[in-house]
Amino acid sequence: MNESVLSTRNLITGYQDKGVPPKVVGKYGELHLRRGEFNVLIGVNGVGKSTLLKTLSGEIAPLEGEVSINNKILNALNNTQRSLLISFVFSNTNIVGKLTAFETVLMGRYPYVNWWGKLKQDDHEIALSALKDVGADHLKDRYINTLSDGERQKVMIARAIAQNTDVIFLDEPSAHLDLINRIEIFQLLKSIARKKQKAILLSTHEIEMSLQVADNLWILYGNEVKIGSPSAIVSSDFINQTFSSPSIAFNAKSGVFNFCAPESLFSFKISFSEEVQHYKGAIDPIVYLEWECKKLISEGAYQDENPQFSICLTLLGDEGALVWEVKFDGRTYTYDLSKCNLFSELLKLYQAE
Structure with missing residues (x-):
């Protein structure tokens, strides 16, 4: 383990004004920087982030405990x-x-x-x-x-x-x-x-x-x-x-924060056909699908194995154009990916039900 340069003992940070009880900001005990x-x-x-930094740097004194650097008590310097x-x-x-x-x-x-x-x-x-x-x-x-x-x-x-x-x-x-x-x-x-x-x-x-x-x-x-x-x-x-x-949540697997909608709307399942892998256009369709999924979730839709909307990204015939095939309420709808806002189209169908 690397050598400890800075250490604290029984550290309590905060502020002390004359004639006023001390304001405790943090109780951190033993800390180490190596x-x-x-x-x-x-x-x-x-x-209390800035208060802790100021205390560790000696700009303000601890309410209790001490900070040492290379075994020297900081506030004695x-x-x-x-x-x-x-x-x-x-x-x-x-x-x-x-x-x-x-x-x-x-x-x-x-x-x-x-x-x-x-x-x-x-x-x-x-x-x-x-x-x-x-x-x-x-x-x-x-x-x-x-x-x-x-x-x-x-x-x-x-x-x-x-x-x-x-x-x-x-x-x-x-x-x-x-x-x-x-x-x-x-x-x-x-x-x-x-x-x-x-x-x-x-x-x-x-x-x-x-x-x-x-x-x-x-x-x-x-x-x-x-x-x-x-x-x-x-x-x-x-x-x-x-x-x-309520408006944001951390995804531990991806390491990013995702927006959360204030209310749930409809369920969906999204996928792509095998033909999509042969698409020769300027975009990466798989990445596009992933971001459409994020967009739907941010708007209040949620993924489910038995969804209200079954969405598939596929290629249209010999033209090689990317389209969304949406199954909803027993019907199939087709939307040109380059010309539609997927969430808006789904919302129209959902609200018209």
């Missing part, structure tokens, strides 16, 4: 000492001043400045190497405020790498990014954890992506935490128990 592991922190809004152990990347960091990407990354080296307050040549080399690690060295002379959100986040991650801490925390670093950049950031962080043996904990709402990439999931619920591998968490149905609602 070298080389990419951990993802998830939970519904308001459950000053800010400079903590900055040698922990780096933090936020979702949207505003850099004040006209700094280049390289100068921004170089800020990660300031905990190491000498007595004269000057950076050495080694610091410059470390900063450039960190930019290369995230694939952003070509941006080094660009001003940080001219970069895209995705480019800026790579630079901020490079700054955390340059800071050379054993632990890296990230609070929703992909919140403002498009899909491709979110995927790149997740893959980048996992690579950093592996290659540089960092202990990384990232807070996010990207549940489906986390299931594919994370080594461990930390799921906050109530005021507790459940920790485990994605395989263990999903197979225990904990994702569904924690995040499902």
Whole structure:
């Protein structure tokens, strides 16, 4: 098992104001972050993710218990000492001043400045190497405020790498990014954890992506935490128990969330004929069928072995056109796949019954 870098003992997080009883946010007991592991922190809004990150980073003190990094009690250290152990990347960091990407990354080296307050040549080399690690060295002379959100986040991650801490925390670093950049950031962080043996904990709402990439999931619920591998968490149905609602449900086999209709409509069974496999058109008919099935379910239809609607995707004669053959109430209806909305046609038949 990898070496534990961060650990907690009897940890209770929350806030304490003078003259007011403490507000408890979470009771987490014993937690561990280990070298080389990419951990993802998830939970519904308001459950305490940011409070936990701030407590683990030493920004706020625990209500009870303690946080240790490399056997050093975190709250016994000053800010400079903590900055040698922990780096933090936020979702949207505003850099004040006209700094280049390289100068921004170089800020990660300031905990190491000498007595004269000057950076050495080694610091410059470390900063450039960190930019290369995230694939952003070509941006080094660009001003940080001219970069895209995705480019800026790579630079901020490079700054955390340059800071050379054993632990890296990230609070929703992909919140403002498009899909491709979110995927790149997740893959980048996992690579950093592996290659540089960092202990990384990232807070996010990207549940489906986390299931594919994370080594461990930390799921906050109530005021507790459940920790485990994605395989263990999903197979225990904990994702569904924690995040499902009347309008959405988690499918443990596919690893995705499905929309749930507010009421049930009609039953159906959907299939395709053997001839469909010989279709030469531009679409994949089997994939098309799968997505039509998802659409029907999202609208309130449900699958049944003795359905009201029997639907078959097939080819029409020598023309080779894809059509839906729908059997309902003793009759058969044929619809050109390219010209109809299947759910709308089924709904018309169902409502006219």
